[in-house]
Amino acid sequence: MKIIVVTPEGELYNEEVTSVIVSSANNGEYGILTGHLPIVSTIDTGFVRMTFNQLTYYVAIVNGLVQQVHDVITVIAQDAYIGESKESAFENLNQIRKARIESNRQRNLELAMAENELKKQIKQTGAGNI
Amino acid sequence: MSSMREIKNRITATSKTSQITKAMNMVSASKLRKADKQNRAFIPNKERIKSVLEDILATFIDVTHPLLTARETKRTGYILVTSDRGLAGPYNNNVLKAFKAHLAKNHANQEDFIVGTIGYKAFSFCKRNNFPMINSESVNSRDDLEFIDFQIMSRTFIKHYLDHKIDKIVIFYNHYVNTLTQTVETYTLLPISTLVKKKDDQVAEFLFEPSPQEVINQLLPIYLENTLFGIILDAKSSEHAARMTAMKNASDNAEEVITKLNLYYNRARQNAITKELTDIIGGANAVN
Numbered sequence: 001m002k003i004i005v006v007t008p009e010g011e012l013y014n015e016e017v018t019s020v021i022v023s024s025a026n027n028g029e030y031g032i033l034t035g036h037l038p039i040v041s042t043i044d045t046g047f048v049r050m051t052f053n054q055l056t057y058y059v060a061i062v063n064g065l066v067q068q069v070h071d072v073i074t075v076i077a078q079d080a081y082i083g084e085s086k087e088s089a090f091e092n093l094n095q096i097r098k099a100r101i102e103s104n105r106q107r108n109l110e111l112a113m114a115e116n117e118l119k120k121q122i123k124q125t126g127a128g129n130i
Numbered sequence: 131m132s133s134m135r136e137i138k139n140r141i142t143a144t145s146k147t148s149q150i151t152k153a154m155n156m157v158s159a160s161k162l163r164k165a166d167k168q169n170r171a172f173i174p175n176k177e178r179i180k181s182v183l184e185d186i187l188a189t190f191i192d193v194t195h196p197l198l199t200a201r202e203t204k205r206t207g208y209i210l211v212t213s214d215r216g217l218a219g220p221y222n223n224n225v226l227k228a229f230k231a232h233l234a235k236n237h238a239n240q241e242d243f244i245v246g247t248i249g250y251k252a253f254s255f256c257k258r259n260n261f262p263m264i265n266s267e268s269v270n271s272r273d274d275l276e277f278i279d280f281q282i283m284s285r286t287f288i289k290h291y292l293d294h295k296i297d298k299i300v301i302f303y304n305h306y307v308n309t310l311t312q313t314v315e316t317y318t319l320l321p322i323s324t325l326v327k328k329k330d331d332q333v334a335e336f337l338f339e340p341s342p343q344e345v346i347n348q349l350l351p352i353y354l355e356n357t358l359f360g361i362i363l364d365a366k367s368s369e370h371a372a373r374m375t376a377m378k379n380a381s382d383n384a385e386e387v388i389t390k391l392n393l394y395y396n397r398a399r400q401n402a403i404t405k406e407l408t409d410i411i412g413g414a415n416a417v418n
Contacts, residue, residue, distance in 0.1 A: 006175060008168070008171075008172055008175065008275075008276075008277070008359065010171060026344075026348065027339060027340055027344070030339060037335075037337050038335060038336045038337065039336060039337040039338075039339055040182055040336045040337070040338050040339070040345060041338070041339035041340075041345065042344075042345055042348040042349055042352070044348060062277075063277070063351075063352050063355070064352075065178075065179055065182060065349060065352065067178075067182065067336075074178070076175050076178055076179060078277040078352070078355065078356075079276070079277060079278065097278055100276060100278055100279070101278065104270045104272075104279060105267075107214075107270050107272075108250070108267055108268050108270065111214060111215075111250045111268070115250075115254060
């Protein structure tokens with residue numbers, strides 16, 4: 001069985017797995033094994049647990065679609081982060097999101113400051129007036 | 131005519147400016163390539179979600195959702211997609227002008243519409259004009275765009291639509307045709323009319339977890355955000371293309387100005403030499 005996790009930045013994960021557990025805050029949990037009927041479900045915030053022999057990985061998913069056809073599972077997500085445990089995957093996700101919001105705020109501040117500075121300069125120099 | 135020194139200074143200043151515009155042109159060119167690639171890579175993702183939605187709508191006729199049904203328009207929501215920074219030729223102005231013309235034609239008073247902005251230029255434009263706005267802070271239009279950047283705004287819009295506070299959402303943006311052409315286009319995001327209920331026998335027999343209605347409920351907002359994301363990516367390509375063209379023009383103009391100034395400089399230099407010569411000859415004549 002194969003799993004492909006896709007985000008807008010490209011393919012995050014594309015590997016062979018033996019079993020997958022899909023868990024989402026709104027739908028609860030279910031597992032997919034080889035030979036499962038074609039299935040479609042959604043994840044608002046949740047994770048996908050992938051097991052390959054003894055190895056287990058978690059992918060934290062935000063707003064995603066899970067589709068399984070002919071033993072190929074495709075997860076299309078708006079945001080996804082991989083981790084070795086559920087906690088670390090979510091911590092990774094939250095950390096990056098928090099940093100992003102902070103940097104957006106900072107940018108807004110800088111742009112507003114630059115605009116004010118420009119207005120002040122225009123007033124002082126009388127630029128644009130003949 | 132200005133003195134030689136003045137002309138020389140102007141030549142140096144203009145060539146410095148042209149260096150900057152040339153660099154900006156090259157930066158935009160490489161950013162455009164990247165944005166275009168991201169834009170293309172995103173299309174299959176979008177299509178996939180769309181096809182799942184269409185499958186559900188085709189198989190289960192009784193599945194409905196308020197986001198899919200059109201109703202009488204009393205209040206419209208607008209999303210303006212612009213850039214954060216200027217120096218992109220008419221890129222921002224075109225969108226804002228088209229939007230202003232549209233408002234003058236369709237809305238007599240400010241109660242009838244609400245604006246959401248992407249990019250600082252649109253934000254400060256709406257603030258200047260005192261338009262009713264949905265976002266109190268500017269939504270950044272970054273080169274490395276992510277869903278989280280505009281998610282708060284898009285979720286508010288969808289909530290307003292479901293609460294009947296607005297009845298339609300229209301996006302104004304620059305569509306990327308090619309490097310030289312970008313056209314201002316409008317796209318009606320809500321109500322959703324792009325999902326065609328096709329009667330196709332090829333529909334795969336899917337299990338929907340937990341139910342088709344639930345999947346639709348959760349997938350529609352995701353689909354909308356993906357559409358908006360796609361449009362912003364398209365606008366991003368346009369922005370880089372517009373900036374590239376503008377900077378190319380600026381570099382060309384600077385070259386032209388430099389050639390002209392060089393001519394003036396040479397003329398001034400020759401004048402000075404002639405003047406000196408006449409002085410020397412005049413002096414020599416006086417001695418003899």
